[in-house]
Amino acid sequence: MNTPNEKPWIPPYLALFFGVAAVSTSAIFVKLASAPAPVIATYRLVFSVLLTLPLLFWNRGAIGEMVRMPRRQWLLCLLSGAFLASHFLLWFESLNFTSVASSTVLVTLQPLFAFVGGYFFFGERIRPLALTGGLLAIAGSFVIGWGDFRVGGMALWGDFLALMGAATVTGYWLVGQYVRQHLSSFSYTLVVYTITSVLLVAYDLVLGYPLAGYRAEDWGWFFCLALFPTLLGHSIFNWVIKWLNTTTISMGILGEPVGTAILAYLILGEGVTLSQWVGGLIILTGIYLFIRCNTAKGVESDEATAASSEKLA
Template sequence: MTNSTEKPLFPPYLALFLGVVAISTSAIFVKLSVAPSPIIATYRLVFSVVLTLPLLYWNRGAIGEIIRMPRKQWLLCTLSGAFLASHFLLWFESLNYTSVASSTVLVTLQPLFAFIGGYFFFGEKVRPLALTGGLLAIVGSFVIGWGDFQVGGMALWGDILALTGAATVTGYWLIAQYIRQYLSSFSYTLVVYSITSIILVCYDLVLGYPLTGYEAADWGWFFCLALFPTLLGHSILNWIIKWLNTTTISMGILGEPVGTAILAYFILGEVVTIPQYVGGLIILAGIYLFIRYNQIAKGVEKDEPTAASPKKLA
C-alpha cells in the first residue's frame, strides 16, 4: 500500500479547481457534436485511452504494476469502469426524456450519495458547518434549474435516470478513493478507462449504433472531450482523490454548472439568466463553506488527523 500521508507535489485544492474547470468544458463539446450520445461517450473514453497509452514510454513501471494487480483490484477496477460507463449512459439517456436543467440538477446530487458512502465505507463524518455548505451548494443547483424543472410523465422517468446516474458516479469515486491508496493514478486511470471503453463499445454494438460515418467536426469534438474534461479533468481528480475524499470531490464538481455557464456565455453566446447567476453564487458560497470547515487534505498538514482509512472495502 502506498503511503497515503505522503505530501502531494501539487496543492490538491488547486488541482481540484483546475479539474473542475476542465470538466466544465464537457457540456460545451457535447452540445457542439451532432453524434448520438452513446457514441460521444464511447469515443470520449476510447480517445482518452489512445492518448494515455504513449505515456507508458515514460512510465514503464506502470506496466509491471498493472500485471501484478491482484484479483481484488481487477474486480474493483472493473466495477469502477462499469459505474463510469453507467453514469454516462444514464445521464445521456435521461436527456431524451427530461430537460437539460432537470437532468443536470439531479446528477449534481451526488454529494448526498457521497456523504452516505463516505460514512459507511470509510467512517467519515462531516462537520456541521461543512454539511451546511454542502446542502447550500445543492440548493444553488436547484435554483439554477428550477425554472426548467419538469415533473410527471416521461420527464419523471428521465429524472429517475439522472438521479441513478448520480449514484453510479459516486460509486466510481468511492472505489477510486479506496484503490488509489494501493495503485498509482496512471495505472488506475489507464485500466478503468480501458474497461469503460470496452463496456461502451459493447453497448453501442448491442443497440446498433454505428461506430463510423460521423462528420469530421464530430471527431474533433470527441478528441476535445478526451483531452480536456477527461484527461485534464477526471484524471486529475483520480490523482487528488488520494488526498481528498469522495465527498470533497463531489462537492467540487458542483461548481461544474457554474463553469459551464461562463464558458457557454463566451463560446456559444448563451445569456446567463438571473437564476443561473444567483444559483452560481450560492453554489460557490456552499463549496467555500464545505472546504473551509471540512477536514483538510491528507499529507498537507502534519498535525491534522487524516481522512479515515478504508474499513469495509478492505
C-alpha cells in the same frame, strides 16, 4: 508510482479547481455533438485511452505495477469501470429527454450519495457547519436550473436518468478512493478507462449503435470530450482522490453548473439569467463553507480509510 507517504506536487484543492473547470465543458460538447449518446460516451473513453497510452513510454514502472496488481484490485477496477460507463450512458442519454440545466443540476446531486457512502464505507463524519455548506451549494444548483427544470412527460424520464447518473458516478469515486490508496493514479486511470471503453463498445454493438459514419465535427467533439473533461477533469480527480475524499470532490463538482453556464454564454450564446447569477453565488458560498469548515482528507480521514482498507482486505 505512488508511495504511502507520497506528497502532492501541487495543492490538492488547486487541482480540484482546475478539474472542475475542465469537466464544466462536458455538457457543452455533448450538446454540440449529433451522434447517439452511447456513441459519444464510447469515443470519449476510447480517445482518452488512446491519448494516455503513449505516456507509458515515460512511465514504464506503471506496466510492472499493472502486471503485479492482485485479483482484488482488478475486480475493483472492473467495478469502477462499470460505474463510470453507467454514469456516462445515463447522463448523456438524459440530455436527449431533458434540458442541459435540469440534467446538470441532478447529476451534481452526487454529494448526497457521497455523504451516505463516505459514512458507511469509510466512517467519515461531516461537521454540521460543513454539512450546511454542502446543502447550501446543492440548493444553489436548484436555483440555477429551476427555471428550466422539467418534471413532466419524457423530461421526467430524463431527470431520473440524470439522478441515476449521480448515483453511479459516486460509486465510481468511492471505489477510486479505496483503490488509489494502493495503486498509482496513472495505472488506475488507464485500467479503468480501458475497462470502461470495452464495456461501452460492447453496449453499442449489442444495441446496434453504428460506430462509424459520423460528421467530421462530431469526431472533433469526441476528441474534445476526451481531452478536456476526461483527461483534464476526471483524471485529475483520480489523482487528487488520494488526498481529498469522495465527498470533497463531489462538493467541488457542484461548481460545474457555474462553469457550464459561463461556457454556454461564451460558446452557445446563451444568456446568463438572474437565477444563474444568484445560484452560482450560493453554490460558491456553500462550497467555500464546506471546505472551510470540514476536516480535509488528512489525519482523521486517512485513518478511516486505513481502517476501511483493513476490513476490506
